[in-house]
Amino acid sequence: xxxxxxxxxxxxxxxxxxxxxxxxxxxxxxxxxxxxxxxxxxxxxxxxxxxxxxxxxxxxxxxxxxxxxxxxxxxxxxxxxxxxxxxxxxxxxxxxxxxxxxxxxxxxxxxxxxxxxxxxxxxxxxxxxxxxxxxxxxxxxxxxxxxxxxxxxxxxxxxxxxxxxxxxxxxxxxxxxxxxxxxxxxxxxxxxxxxxxxxxxxxxxxxxxxxxxxxxxxxxxxxxxxxxxxxxxxxxxxxxxxxxxxxxx
Ligand code: NDP
Ligand code: 8X3
Numbered sequence: 001x002x003x004x005x006x007x008x009x010x011x012x013x014x015x016x017x018x019x020x021x022x023x024x025x026x027x028x029x030x031x032x033x034x035x036x037x038x039x040x041x042x043x044x045x046x047x048x049x050x051x052x053x054x055x056x057x058x059x060x061x062x063x064x065x066x067x068x069x070x071x072x073x074x075x076x077x078x079x080x081x082x083x084x085x086x087x088x089x090x091x092x093x094x095x096x097x098x099x100x101x102x103x104x105x106x107x108x109x110x111x112x113x114x115x116x117x118x119x120x121x122x123x124x125x126x127x128x129x130x131x132x133x134x135x136x137x138x139x140x141x142x143x144x145x146x147x148x149x150x151x152x153x154x155x156x157x158x159x160x161x162x163x164x165x166x167x168x169x170x171x172x173x174x175x176x177x178x179x180x181x182x183x184x185x186x187x188x189x190x191x192x193x194x195x196x197x198x199x200x201x202x203x204x205x206x207x208x209x210x211x212x213x214x215x216x217x218x219x220x221x222x223x224x225x226x227x228x229x230x231x232x233x234x235x236x237x238x239x240x241x242x243x244x245x246x247x248x249x
Contacts, residue, residue: 003026005080014181018213021214027049028074029052076123093143126169128169128172138151174231175230180207212233
């Protein structure tokens with residue numbers, strides 16, 4: 001019998017690549033995002049699998065619970081949930097950053113993941129798998145990442161705690177923590193400033209969305225007796241710049 005994977009944020013970047021990877025491997029897909037045309041374009045790529053679209057905002061608690069509780073019966077046995085929808089907005093220091101941006105990140109990256117997970121868990125099979133998309137920003141601090149980084153630190157700790165609460169279900173939970181990746185992420189972060197977004201990726205390597213899709217797929221295929229708790233992955237050219245020691249007068 002075909003397996004089913006539910007991916008949030010499937011209209012772009014990692015989510016789209018993850019949907020494509022699992023779809024190409026015969027999984028039925030539940031794909032969620034706000035851009036209906038993109039959900040439809042992705043659906044049009046496939047002929048031999050079943051696809052259910054959820055055009056919704058993960059911040060909309062009522063819409064999320066309604067869509068998931070009313071999944072068609074054939075999509076109600078879920079093998080894998082990928083909590084991927086998320087974003088960073090701005091990279092100003094905390095003092096200058098916009099409070100509304102903070103709230104959007106908290107509502108999407110934290111509350112959205114809670115809503116989707118809470119609504120979906122009753123439909124996840126025993127022995128299923130939850131992949132949360134965290135970030136290196138949840139482990140390492142950098143300037144301008146105060147709330148984004150903290151939202152991803154939440155995802156790391158949420159993933160570990162969820163594992164505890166899921167004892168006895170055989171459901172595995174992995175927090176996947178990518179570093180620099182080229183997707184629409186920076187265009188969103190810098191609010192459409194393509195030049196600034198592109199400059200991040202100039203003269204360096206970056207992870208591709210298909211790399212993350214491959215990692216999620218490989219982890220999902222590991223034997224049932226193995227749970228990868230966290231996996232942090234960077235481009236080979238990305239490393240750390242060390243501590244900063246302020247010079248005093
Ligand atoms: P993209 O901007 O390419 O994709 C983001 C996806 O999230 C889109 O499909 C978007 O869909 C969806 N999304 C955003 N907000 C909402 C919302 N409120 N409701 C529903 N869907 C939403 O970025 P990435 O693929 O790079 O990002 C995916 C995840 O990976 C995010 O959680 C991000 O924080 C994380 N990440 C990204 C890294 C990078 O460098 N790119 C590195 C580490 C982690 P739509 O707009 O159609 O709703
Ligand atoms: C995205 C990676 O380094 O831009 O989560 O925060 S980073």
